[in-house]
Amino acid sequence: MKSPLETTNNKPKASLRSQVMRAVDSFAFPLRTSHYVELVNPLWSTHKMQARVVKVWDETRDARTITLRPGLNWRTHRAGQHVRVGVPVGGKHYTRTYTISSEPERDDETFTITVKAISDGKISPHIVRNIKVGDYLPIGLPQGDFFLPDAQPVLPLFITAGSGITPAISMIRSLIAKERLPNTVHIHYAPHELDVIFGKQLREMAATHERYQLHEVHTHSYGELKQTKGYFNDEQINALCPDWREREVYACGPPGLVAALEQHFEKAGRSRHLNIERFLADFAPVPDGAVGGLVKFARSEAEIEASHDMPLLRVAEEAGLNPPHGCRMGICHTCNTTLISGSVRDLRSGKLITGDGSTVQTCVCAAAGDCVLDQ
Ligand code: FES
Structure with a gap:
């Protein structure tokens, strides 16, 4: 049976629920009611979206389909879209983006992602081998513009x-x-x-x-x-x-x-x-003579020598940081940060980004000399 909190289609009920939640929130301060509700059922949480793993199925020797039941505030995807999934590995939190492999018309309030283990990867092998029924994973909303148009293509x-x-x-x-x-x-x-x-x-x-x-x-x-x-x-x-x-x-x-x-x-x-x-961002050839440099992450007070072609997101991860990220290919802008000084190169176009205060997508930019990032 569905919990009343899972019934969100009815607008008056939803607004009544939010009024009640707001009133109860004032007693729950400094946390929100959602934080306590999450302890009972993570899918009822409204301050972050999660999904429960309800089935795992091996498609091939290195690919697995995970069936996920999303919590409140989920919206149905369009066929072809992808979703951000948070994966805890070794005490750290990673995010990866996977295409939704199920059709939106599915009527069991679940969706599936299908993950292939990359042989030298860290996250995909973990998902394929270790994720189990009953796990809860943080998720984002469906995104992406790779879908069939409403006016159906003829062929x-x-x-x-x-x-x-x-x-x-x-x-x-x-x-x-x-x-x-x-x-x-x-x-x-x-x-x-x-x-x-x-x-x-x-x-x-x-x-x-x-x-x-x-x-x-x-x-x-x-x-x-x-x-x-x-x-x-x-x-x-x-x-x-x-x-x-x-x-x-x-x-x-x-x-x-x-x-x-x-x-x-x-x-x-x-x-x-x-x-x-x-699958991956399309990187341009790196110009001859390109150099890397010392990258300083100002807020984290970390610094590391980086090559001219390693994306700064990976540089940060190698320095032991856990920077925000999503698609890792220049689409979602979750990894954006500010360049405090120095210069970086956008690996897709090969163009240099200089100037204090410029926005840098760390997943598709590399050091071009010494630089300082607001991260
Ligand atoms: S992680 Fe999505 S744009 Fe960088």
């Missing part, structure tokens, strides 16, 4: 690789749930058949929905750790999707695939029809 072409499948599966599931699946082609790259995240469901969807055409491209020969075949090229797209010039393309994958797609669609004069969700 979508999804091109995805690895965990880049997550926004695509949310969109395809949503179209199916709404019974509005148009003629859809999906090209997906994975090392081997067993590495295809959602492989069984994708194949079932292809078998049961004749308007959904799936092409799996397996890119590794057995025993090889690096890609040896299946690279995206003109010949391949012509063979798998001959009418690609008539389609709206939604692509998500690693930088190599994204670069090849950008080149291909630019050459064909169809860049406008290529919608990309990136």
Whole structure:
């Protein structure tokens, strides 16, 4: 049974609840009622949003789907959007952004994220191996502009690789749930058949929905750790999707695939029809002669020598700090701080940022000489 506090659709009830909460807050000062309510059920908290892990499911040997039940103030996502998730590891609090893999039409008041463990990563392997049912994780609201337009594209072409499948599966599931699946082609790259995240469901969807055409491209020969075949090229797209010039393309994958797609669609004069969700920020080549420097974090009174190409967010983390961050790729601005002195380089454009008081996105900027940050 739902708690009355979980019923938020009814406006009069919500405003009555907030009036009651405000009145009770005056007795709870200096904390808020929400802080005490959180002790009973973290999902009832209103001063921070949390989600309870209600299911974990291994998709492949290194990818896991986590089903989360969000607390009060959650708003339903649009298929293709992502969410910030806080993850405590070794006594520190980290934040990462993951695409929501479930469709918004799901009616069990949960959503899913699907995380692939990055072999040399710290957070994703922890999520894949250690997060368990019953854990509570801080979350943000759904964000991002990688979603299907309300005016439905006539012919979508999804091109995805690895965990880049997550926004695509949310969109395809949503179209199916709404019974509005148009003629859809999906090209997906994975090392081997067993590495295809959602492989069984994708194949079932292809078998049961004749308007959904799936092409799996397996890119590794057995025993090889690096890609040896299946690279995206003109010949391949012509063979798998001959009418690609008539389609709206939604692509998500690693930088190599994204670069090849950008080149291909630019050459064909169809860049406008290529919608990309990136795994990582797109960094420009660092100019010759670029130097790093001594970075001082003024508030934390920490300083560390940094290279010319390491994002300042990582520099701060390596110095033992726990700076605010979200997407780690220049989208959300959670990592913004102020440059007190010196200069930094925006790694996406290669441009120098100088001048006291300039805003610096630490996840996409690196030291360009000695600098002091207000952090
Ligand atoms: S962490 Fe999102 S912009 Fe830097």
